[in-house]
Amino acid sequence: MSALQKPRYQQVKDLIIGRISRGELQPADRVPSENELVESMKVSRMTANRALRELTDEGYLHRVAGSGTFVADFRAGSHVLEVQNIAEEIAARGHGHSAETLRQSLQHARGEVARALHVEQGTDVFHVLVVHRENGLPIQLEDRYVVADFAPDCLDQDFSRITPSAYLTAIAPLQEAEQVVRAAQPNAAVRKHLNMRDGEPCLVVLRRTWSRGRPVTFGRLHHPGSRYELTGHYTPPGTPRSTSADVVELEKLEQ
């Protein structure tokens, strides 16, 4: 019962978010002005202002001083992350991709997972463990957690046909992503799944994505160090792309 009372500014935010997610408000539509919210929700203008300002910072809205507040249209850019979808990356190399689902279950978030997803310990999350192979050779072990209420039908998906990444972009528009890359020694299980030599290092990518202002998913992506590297390309806004950068051939590092 208790249902501890949410702050008023949060109630205003929820109202707007609700209308957007129900489709009542479409991108570029006008959102109630601060003064209209003052009347309809009986809050002070500063409270309405905070709600709209935070929703703007979170990427939902777009404000124009003197004009109004509008629903932002954020397109889930396909090339936002260079390595968003391992299947596409492999296909781009002209190789064959296959995936094997090792685990697919409903769990309770604990420890690192709960912290990463900003949920209470014990909250329902889906856990998916998938091995991706390039021309039959294991290239990525995907260990992914998804907040359950974002993806009610997660257990019904066949992740050997649609990758978890592709599924997630479909259900939750990408708003923000965070990526942490580190080198590590894999444990025995990871080494076995990825068919790695003893002592071979592992490239580990921790990735979180946000949608609608909340973390949606947290994934640990393990790659065998001898067969995989992460590439990124950057062009500052407004500069014409000159020569497409051909990949540096890698050799022994002697210095």
Add this chain to the structure above:
Amino acid sequence: MSALQKPRYQQVKDLIIGRISRGELQPADRVPSENELVESMKVSRMTANRALRELTDEGYLHRVAGSGTFVADFRAGSHVLEVQNIAEEIAARGHGHSAETLRQSLQHARGEVARALHVEQGTDVFHVLVVHRENGLPIQLEDRYVVADFAPDCLDQDFSRITPSAYLTAIAPLQEAEQVVRAAQPNAAVRKHLNMRDGEPCLVVLRRTWSRGRPVTFGRLHHPGSRYELTGHYTPPGTPRSTSADVVELEKLEQ
């Protein structure tokens, strides 16, 4: 020359950020309370509150109701994956940065270096080898090559005072950048310079940048796997972010 007055809450934010990046405030240190800011900066409490609240949302601070506001000690995010000046990164964590130049010489490009820089074998390049330390602990071995005619005064620079990255941004406007990340076993020399355990993996970043249509520099950045991870933060285009100028500065790519 009215240099376009910043909002008061932004001035407060700048003050705090400045103290952190100059090292006057260390992680877990206590930040002035709202009421102290009211007195010292002659702002209202709501303005101080907004400044501290936004810095908290941005990950700089950590607040405990009833206790106080403190410098956050994780501070990983906020930089794009196409990363940054190692000195600034360390400063943002509130730690001390130092650099030691191991080598600084004029060489002839050969093998991988010549190919990466798109120059003929034997072309003049400057070679710089620098160890960067965070609070005295080696955190990056920077092995960098610069095309000579871009940087005639490269040998005169003191890279323990200005980082190679900062120097290069000064002489060559960034046009394009490429980055390759991999996990590897370091050789003995690298392991020694970075004070790494036997068998500890290494995070290696290969980075190339272009200016005026030509490759300028090629660097191999070795990081000890146990002490370093690369973090990236993405926001899709069209997602309006906080428009303050210092955010743009943070996201600017470093050479």
Add this chain to the structure above:
DNA sequence: CTCGCCAAGTTGTATATACAGCTTAGACCA
């Protein structure tokens, strides 16, 4: 009809005030 100007509406910021809830240090008592 067109141009320019003005008024109304909207966002952006700033302040003063108020109260609730939490934390901590120190006073006080057994």
Add this chain to the structure above:
DNA sequence: TGGTCTAAGCTGTATATACAACTTGGCGAG
């Protein structure tokens, strides 16, 4: 000494008010 209670200080939120800057639509003069 050790436990308890209280007061001070802190953050979190909410409101009323005020002014500045910007946008837009409409009105009136030419």
